[in-house]
Amino acid sequence: MALTVQHLTKRYDDDVAVSDVSITLQDGELTVLVGRSGAGKTTLVRCLNGLEQPDEGTVSLDGYEPSVTDIALVFQSGALLDSKSVLDNVLDGSLGREPTWRELLGWHDPAEKRAAIERLHAVGLDGYADRPVRTLSGGQRQRVGIARALQQEPAVLLADEPVASLDPATAGSVLDRLAAVVHDQDLVGVVSLHQPELARGVADRYLGLADGELVLDAPAEDVDADRIAEVYDRDIR
Numbered sequence: 001m002a003l004t005v006q007h008l009t010k011r012y013d014d015d016v017a018v019s020d021v022s023i024t025l026q027d028g029e030l031t032v033l034v035g036r037s038g039a040g041k042t043t044l045v046r047c048l049n050g051l052e053q054p055d056e057g058t059v060s061l062d063g064y065e066p067s068v069t070d071i072a073l074v075f076q077s078g079a080l081l082d083s084k085s086v087l088d089n090v091l092d093g094s095l096g097r098e099p100t101w102r103e104l105l106g107w108h109d110p111a112e113k114r115a116a117i118e119r120l121h122a123v124g125l126d127g128y129a130d131r132p133v134r135t136l137s138g139g140q141r142q143r144v145g146i147a148r149a150l151q152q153e154p155a156v157l158l159a160d161e162p163v164a165s166l167d168p169a170t171a172g173s174v175l176d177r178l179a180a181v182v183h184d185q186d187l188v189g190v191v192s193l194h195q196p197e198l199a200r201g202v203a204d205r206y207l208g209l210a211d212g213e214l215v216l217d218a219p220a221e222d223v224d225a226d227r228i229a230e231v232y233d234r235d236i237r
C-alpha cells in the first residue's frame, strides 16, 4: 500500500500554507514530518486525511481516492471523552462499522470489544480497559488515542504533534509505540513533530517543510542532525 500526494497546494486567502508538495509514502514505514512553527505541517496532515480540501493536487491510496476510514488521525490532545472508560474510547474508533442501534445503546459487538482489547495490548495498556480516561496520565491518554485510531482499521495512521505536551521520556515511549504499530501492522505512518531530536530511532523517513515547501524527503539513514537543522534555518519569505 502506498499513499501518494501529487502537487498538493493549500492556500488560506493569499497565504500559501502548503506549496506544490509531491510525496510517496510506503506501508510499514514511519515518516517524521519536521519544520518550524507555521511551516505547514498541520495543514499538510489535515489535507492528507480530508479535514481540509487542497486547492490543487491529489491524495491517493494505491491509485484510489481514500475513504474516510482509510486514514486515521491521532490528535495532539488525544481528543478523548474523559467521562468514558478507556475501552469505550477505543471502541469509538469502530463507530461507523457498527449499526446505529448498537452505538446508541452502547452494546458493542463482542468481536469489536476483543479487537479493542488487543489494540490496548499493542499500545502497552493491558489492564486499563475499565479505567475512566480522566484518571490517566498524558502519555497513557496518547496511547489510548493511538489504540482508538487503530480500531478504525486504517491503512494510514497520521499523528499531528502527538507528544507536544509530554516530557521527553514519555514522548519517546509514545513514539516507540507508534513506530511499533506502524511496523507490525504494515501501516503508512506519518507523525509531525516539533522536537525532531525525539524522532531519532523511530523515523524511517523524513519530510521537511519550510514555508509550505517540501525541502527534505529522504530515508532516515541519509539524514543527520545538520540536515534537519537546515530545514529549520531556511529563510522565511
Ligand SMILES: Nc1ncnc2c1ncn2[C@@H]1O[C@H](COP(=O)(O)OP(=O)(O)OP(=O)(O)O)[C@@H](O)[C@H]1O
Binding pocket: 012, 015, 016, 017, 035, 036, 037, 038, 039, 040, 041, 042, 043, 044, 194
Ligand atoms: N485555518 C487557517 N486560516 C488561515 N490561515 C491558516 C489556517 N491554518 C493555518 N494557517 C496558516 O498556514 C500556515 C501553516 O500553518 P500550519 O498550522 O500548517 O503550520 P505548522 O507547521 O503546523 O505550525 P505549528 O508547528 O506551529 O503547529 C501558517 O502561516 C498559518 O498561519
